[in-house]
Amino acid sequence: MIKILKYSFYDLMRSRWxxxxxxxxxxxxxxxxxLNNDLSKAVITLMNVIIVLVPLIGTIFGVMYFYNSKEFTxxxxxxxxxxxxxxxxxxxxxxxxxxMSLVLGLGIPxxxxxxxxxxxxxxxxLLLITGAFLTLIFTALSFNIALSNENKIKGxxxxxxxxxxxxxxxxxxxxxxxxxxxxxxxxxxxxxxxxFNPIDLSRTLILLxxxxxxxxxxxxxxxxxxxxxxxxxVISFVMLGFWTLLPILRLSFKAKRKDF
Amino acid sequence: MIQVDNLHKKFGKNQVLSALxxxxxxxxxxxxxxxxxxxxxxxxxxxxGMVVPNKGSISVLDKPIKSGWKYRQEINYLPQIANFPxxxxxxxxxxxxxxxxxxxxxENKLITLFGLEPFMDKKLSTLSGGTKxxxxxxxxxxxxxxLIILDEPTNGLDPATHIKxxxxxxxxxxxxxxxxxxxxxxxxxxxxxDEIVFLLEGKIYFKGSIEALxxxxxxxxxxxxxxxxxxx
Numbered sequence: 001m002i003k004i005l006k007y008s009f010y011d012l013m014r015s016r017w018x019x020x021x022x023x024x025x026x027x028x029x030x031x032x033x034x035l036n037n038d039l040s041k042a043v044i045t046l047m048n049v050i051i052v053l054v055p056l057i058g059t060i061f062g063v064m065y066f067y068n069s070k071e072f073t074x075x076x077x078x079x080x081x082x083x084x085x086x087x088x089x090x091x092x093x094x095x096x097x098x099x100m101s102l103v104l105g106l107g108i109p110x111x112x113x114x115x116x117x118x119x120x121x122x123x124x125x126l127l128l129i130t131g132a133f134l135t136l137i138f139t140a141l142s143f144n145i146a147l148s149n150e151n152k153i154k155g156x157x158x159x160x161x162x163x164x165x166x167x168x169x170x171x172x173x174x175x176x177x178x179x180x181x182x183x184x185x186x187x188x189x190x191x192x193x194x195x196f197n198p199i200d201l202s203r204t205l206i207l208l209x210x211x212x213x214x215x216x217x218x219x220x221x222x223x224x225x226x227x228x229x230x231x232x233x234v235i236s237f238v239m240l241g242f243w244t245l246l247p248i249l250r251l252s253f254k255a256k257r258k259d260f
Numbered sequence: 261m262i263q264v265d266n267l268h269k270k271f272g273k274n275q276v277l278s279a280l281x282x283x284x285x286x287x288x289x290x291x292x293x294x295x296x297x298x299x300x301x302x303x304x305x306x307x308x309g310m311v312v313p314n315k316g317s318i319s320v321l322d323k324p325i326k327s328g329w330k331y332r333q334e335i336n337y338l339p340q341i342a343n344f345p346x347x348x349x350x351x352x353x354x355x356x357x358x359x360x361x362x363x364x365x366x367e368n369k370l371i372t373l374f375g376l377e378p379f380m381d382k383k384l385s386t387l388s389g390g391t392k393x394x395x396x397x398x399x400x401x402x403x404x405x406x407l408i409i410l411d412e413p414t415n416g417l418d419p420a421t422h423i424k425x426x427x428x429x430x431x432x433x434x435x436x437x438x439x440x441x442x443x444x445x446x447x448x449x450x451x452x453x454d455e456i457v458f459l460l461e462g463k464i465y466f467k468g469s470i471e472a473l474x475x476x477x478x479x480x481x482x483x484x485x486x487x488x489x490x491x492x
Contacts, residue, residue: 003360011347077310079360080333150385256327258272259311 001085001092004064011072012065018097022056025105030101039120043127046106047206050131055138056163058098062142063159065094067152071077071161078260084252087143091251095139099132107130111143123219126209130202135239137198138163140247170197178218187222194219198243261286261407261438262307267316269302270460278462280316286406289429289439291449295460295490300442301340303459304411307440308337309385309464320407333361338400340411340442342392346385350376350395353384357399367377367402373424374398390416408432409440414448426452458489465489 012018028049035040046087069090076086115121142159149155149157178186194200200219207220210227223232264282268275276299282288292300299396305311307318309325310331317324320331344353354367371377374394379387388397393416398407407421408413410429414422429452443449456473458466466473466489470482 007356074343077309078337078339080330081360082329166491257312
């Protein structure tokens with residue numbers, strides 16, 4: 001598995017897109033710091049970008065890489081390598097290189113701005129960790145979609161729809177159900193609804209840590225009231241862990257039963 | 261060497277293999293023949309574990325292959341279509357496969373044989389179909405394994421390379437190896453094969469020597485014999 005990971009990772013490091021992604025974050029980091037002129041404020045703006053953009057990039061990159069490496073996969077399948085190692089290795093290669101672009105691209109400008117002397121360092125680290133989690137989750141989800149769909153156009157469509165649903169539509173439905181059922185106690189419902197969407201979960205997690213009550217919203221407030229900041233953060237992380245692990249398990253389960 | 265029992269495989273509604281039994285003892289060249297869509301590639305891919313059968317069992321080198329993968333260390337496989345990651349250079353691809361297999365290999369001899377030296381630093385996406393097939397052949401023959409499976413090895417090869425390939429196959433046979441070959445070029449099959457395995461509608465329709473096939477179909481020409489057996 002380590003070898004497959006290594007080859008996938010090198011392959012991506014040589015492709016132009018990893019650098020485009022890296023340069024994009026580098027630029028974003030510098031621009032945000034230049035405009036905000038304040039580390040903590042830049043972290044908040046960055047959160048909104050990361051929460052939406054990182055899943056999108058993870059999804060598109062994951063699907064694209066999976067379909068593009070079809071030849072590589074077929075070549076490997078005839079070699080003495082375990083099937084799950086092939087797919088998990090490729091997945092870790094993609095998710096790893098994307099996470100690295102994110103962490104380095106954003107890390108460099110913030111470190112240059114004097115992150116280590118500021119007290120925003122923990123908020124910023126949390127932001128990067130969440131971003132890495134979102135990359136892992138959405139790459140895994142998109143790999144699942146690509147594995148289950150031979151047709152590239154269909155696979156691409158489903159993957160983009162999944163992102164659209166989790167990033168935009170889910171929140172709309174959630175908000176509407178809160179309005180429709182406002183006579184009922186909605187605490188447990190909104191807690192559960194947050195857990196079932198990794199994007200909402202990440203947003204709540206970061207806002208809990210930043211402790212900005214104005215931005216917390218209903219779910220965040222319920223979260224904080226229910227768990228308190230500390231346990232809330234721990235539970236969010238555990239849920240993000242599940243969100244990463246379950247698609248990976250399905251990937252290795254499905255890969256074992258597929259014909260090539 | 262290879263034992264296949266009661267193998268069933270369906271792709272959607274299309275029953276490709278049904279109750280196929282096959283026993284191949286070690287040593288010699290076995291040609292797997294049959295009309296288009298008769299299940300040749302599916303049978304080969306089942307033996308390699310790339311296709312998961314619906315029913316039945318397969319043993320390679322006296323070990324059941326179910327959910328195993330280490331047995332592939334003993335198989336050299338030439339896929340039908342030479343599909344390689346296009347952004348790799350030829351020498352990188354060879355180095356990668358060597359790294360993955362961790363077996364002694366003699367790729368230099370084969371590179372010289374097929375005249376691939378000028379292409380070693382070229383990317384695979386820039387190579388012609390025939391050159392890709394040569395790279396494919398190098399990757400297949402560079403390891404020393406007791407079982408060699410070739411799916412349409414003559415695809416896209418020029419006559420000179422064709423002859424080199426035939427000699428290579430005969431050399432491997434002389435070392436006591438087992439070779440499974442599929443091909444639609446009957447002249448090639450007649451030249452190299454010791455035994456014919458004829459597939460029709462997902463079953464073994466005939467298994468035996470070329471002579472036995474000619475006697476059975478009452479034909480003197482091998483190509484006609486194959487045509488006769490397919491139409492009966």
